[in-house]
Structure formats: C-alpha cells, structure tokens
Amino acid sequence: MPVEIIGYIGNHNASETIPASGPVINLQHIAAAAAIHENGGFDRVLFAFHSTSPESILIAQHVAAITTKLKLMIAHRPGFTAPTLAARQLATLDHLTNGRVSVHIITGGNDQELAQDGDHLTKDERYARTSEYLDVVRSEWTSETPFDYAGRYYTVDRGHSNVRPQGPEGIPIYFGGSSDAAFTVAGKHADIYALWGETHAQVAETIKRVREAAAPHGRSPRFSLSLRPILAETEDAAWAKAAQLLEGAKALRASASGERLVNVNAKVAGHEPPNEGSRRLLAAAAQGARLDKRLWTEMAALTGASGNSTSLVGTPDQVADALLDYYDLGVTTFLIRGFDPLEDAFHYGRDLIPRLRKLVAERDGELSRAEAAE
Incomplete structure (x- = not known):
C-alpha cells in the first residue's frame, strides 16, 4: 500500500545541533516550514506537545490556514481537557480544514513533566485514564x-x-507508548501505532505485540516509524555529516546553562530515562553505533534518547532502500x-x-x- 510521509513543524528553528533563538513562536519559521513540507510532497506534519510548549492545536490551526492540502497530526495529551470538548474541538477543526486533521495521543512517561501541568497520577493510572478518554x-x-x-x-x-469528523473514516488516532500498559491501550484504540526508530528486530517484536493486543478487539492498526535521516551524495560523506552533527550536539550541550546541563545529562549520572521508549532506544544504542544496514544510534546515546533520535545514514537511494526494509516489516x-529542520525537510522532499x-x-x-501467480 502507498506509504504516508509525515514531517515536523516546530514553533521555532531549533534542534539538538541548533540553539533556539528568537521568539518562542516564530511565525516566519512556521510559514517557511509549512511551505517546504507542502511543496515537498509530505502528506502530514506533526505538531508536538510538551507541558511547557505552545499549544499544539492552535499552532496546527494556524498552519492549516496558510496551507491548502497539508494534513495535520496534532499531539494531544489526555487528562487536561474534557474528552467531550476535545472531541468537538478536533471535529470542528476537521471541518474547517476540509478533513485534514489527525490526533497523536501521548499519555506521557515522565512524572516530572506531567507534574508541571498538575498531573500526579502514576503511569499505569494515566494509561487507564487515556483508555477511558x-x-x-x-x-x-x-x-x-x-x-x-x-x-x-x-x-x-x-x-x-452536533459536529462530527468530516470524513467517513473519522479522525485518525495515532498512538505512542512502549510499556505494557501502553500496548493494552494501543490494541483497543490506535488506528496507527507510532514507534521510534528501532532495530529491525525491535520493530518486528513491537508490531507483533500490538497486533496481538488489537486482535481481541477485532482491530488491525497500521504502524508508523520515526527517524532522523542523514543524507549526502556519497555514503562516506553521509557518515562524515553524522559525525559532524554529533560533535555539534556535544558542543551545544557543553555550552548549556548549569540547570539544563544537569537535565540533559541525567542518563550519564546513572538515572535511567522514565519512559520505556527511551530505554528501548538506549538498549539498541548499547548494541553499537551502527546497526542493521545503516541505523545510527550515537545521537540517541548522547541525548539519553529523550525523543526521536536515531537516524538512517547514507545517500538518498541507500536511505530509501533502508526504509523499504521497515516497510517489509509492516511499517x-x-x-x-x-537536525536542520528547514534544509533537511527540503532535501527529503526533493531527494528521498x-x-x-x-x-x-x-x-x-x-x-x-x-x-x-499463486
């Protein structure tokens, strides 16, 4: 079946290698990112959620207003808006955008971050609440x-x-989470289950578990994989670029303020990350810097795998071929x-x-x- 390609629009230009500067909501950056993704053939773009970030639904609404066909993937955390109201908000936006809305449900695995929004439930309690939501x-x-x-x-x-999703299939629900509690909820509710960029073996294992969790509900979810491709004209140049990005990330972290440096180096201090997804990426990184055909894990190891942080490295043809391996697994x-949000998105659209x-x-x-033939 045809693949769906999702990009990412941040609120300003920043990454592990680019320090944030300027306003928290940079309208020029958002407009540029929206144009690059729409013109580059992306199907949809993600708007992230964090307890301290600008509100994802509102940023997505703005992007919808300045594009014509680019679809939206709105990260949304259950528990802070009444589910009846959230359903109407999303359905309303779905009508205003002519059916371009999807929602990415993120329950949250970090107790400290959740506490910033006044949520003090345990992880298992949060997943139980998500299921009800x-x-x-x-x-x-x-x-x-x-x-x-x-x-x-x-x-x-x-x-x-009185307002319902516009399309006959409704609003697609993407779902992330790698704990046992998350698999239970995913099996019941996920239309598309989202993984970070793991090894072939890890991805195959997760797909199997989600399908087993979905079977009693008569459901057959699709699967999404998140990666940070690093492209160059030759394979050697691509690996050199990866090494340069790693050094840039190290330098940026070393220049961070004391409080930020403590937070980003939590894994170095011996503290395991609180969420299972990060632990799975770190387990992959422990196997080596280069895995399978061209999965690169050093950025995940450096950052404590605090998010989507593994890469496929190579020429556009090589990376496309590596992505096809995951397609063959069911993604x-x-x-x-x-790592350069605007330039890389342009090259993905043109070359990958x-x-x-x-x-x-x-x-x-x-x-x-x-x-x-059978």
Whole structure:
C-alpha cells in the first residue's frame, strides 16, 4: 500500500545541533516550514506537545490556514481537557480544514513533566485514564443519540455532539507508548501505532505485540516509524555529516546553562530515562553505533534518547532502500525530520520521498504479481 510521509513543524528553528533563538513562536519559521513540507510532497506534519510548549492545536490551526492540502497530526495529551470538548474541538477543526486533521495521543512517561501541568497520577493510572478518554472521544464522534459513560476517571450523562469528523473514516488516532500498559491501550484504540526508530528486530517484536493486543478487539492498526535521516551524495560523506552533527550536539550541550546541563545529562549520572521508549532506544544504542544496514544510534546515546533520535545514514537511494526494509516489516507511515529542520525537510522532499514512493510502488507490484501467480 502507498506509504504516508509525515514531517515536523516546530514553533521555532531549533534542534539538538541548533540553539533556539528568537521568539518562542516564530511565525516566519512556521510559514517557511509549512511551505517546504507542502511543496515537498509530505502528506502530514506533526505538531508536538510538551507541558511547557505552545499549544499544539492552535499552532496546527494556524498552519492549516496558510496551507491548502497539508494534513495535520496534532499531539494531544489526555487528562487536561474534557474528552467531550476535545472531541468537538478536533471535529470542528476537521471541518474547517476540509478533513485534514489527525490526533497523536501521548499519555506521557515522565512524572516530572506531567507534574508541571498538575498531573500526579502514576503511569499505569494515566494509561487507564487515556483508555477511558478515547472511549468518550469516539462516542462523541460517532453516537447518533445521547450516550452515557461511567468510568473511574470520566462520567458522562447524555453526551452528544452536533459536529462530527468530516470524513467517513473519522479522525485518525495515532498512538505512542512502549510499556505494557501502553500496548493494552494501543490494541483497543490506535488506528496507527507510532514507534521510534528501532532495530529491525525491535520493530518486528513491537508490531507483533500490538497486533496481538488489537486482535481481541477485532482491530488491525497500521504502524508508523520515526527517524532522523542523514543524507549526502556519497555514503562516506553521509557518515562524515553524522559525525559532524554529533560533535555539534556535544558542543551545544557543553555550552548549556548549569540547570539544563544537569537535565540533559541525567542518563550519564546513572538515572535511567522514565519512559520505556527511551530505554528501548538506549538498549539498541548499547548494541553499537551502527546497526542493521545503516541505523545510527550515537545521537540517541548522547541525548539519553529523550525523543526521536536515531537516524538512517547514507545517500538518498541507500536511505530509501533502508526504509523499504521497515516497510517489509509492516511499517506504512514514516515520520522523518532532520537536525536542520528547514534544509533537511527540503532535501527529503526533493531527494528521498520520491525514491521511497517509487520503491514501495515497485514492491507492491511485485507482491501483486506473486499473488496473481499463486
């Protein structure tokens, strides 16, 4: 099946190698990123959420207003907005954007960050709340008549909405989380389950677990993989670029303020990251700097794998071929973003995305011919 390509629009220009500067919400950067992604053939873009960041729904609404076809993937954390209201907010935006909305549910694995928004539940309690939240959201989107809901975290009496998602398939729900509790919720609710850039073995294991969790619900989710491709005209030049990026990240971290330096070096101090996804990336990094064909883990090791931080390194043809390996494992969505947010997005659109789409079409043709021959 055709792959979906997702990019990333930050609120300003910054990364592990580029220090943040200027306003927290930089309208010029957002406009440039939106244009590059839309013109570059990306299907959708992610808007991240953090307890201290600008509000993702509002940034996404702005981007929708300055684009015509680029779809939105809005990171959203359950627990701070009533699920009935969140459902109507998303459905309203879906109409205003002519069906371009999706939501990425992030329950949150860091107790300290959650406490910044006044949330003091345990991780398992948060996932249980997320499951109830999505029960209510889907009922608000689909119920023809008023519905009641009685759970531990939410009780709704005669809930109903006059606005529903525009498209017949509704608003796609992406879902992330790698703990046992997360797999349980993903099996029940995820339309697309999102992984960070792990090894082939790790990805195959996770896909198997999510499918097993989804089977009792009669569901068959799709799978998304997040990576930071590093491209150059030759393989040697690409690996040299990766080494240069690593040195830049080290220098930026060394120049950070004392408080920030303590936070970013938590893993070095012997503290394991609080979320399972980061621990899985660090487990991969412990196997080596270069894994499988061209998976690069050193940036994840440096940063404590605090987010999407592993890369595929090589020429555009080589990276497209490496992405195809994940497609063969069952991944049909790729979230790709660079360490230079604007320049890398441009090169992905020009050099990588067309190659990947061509390889996937060829692979689908091979499979169709093989099935027809049986």
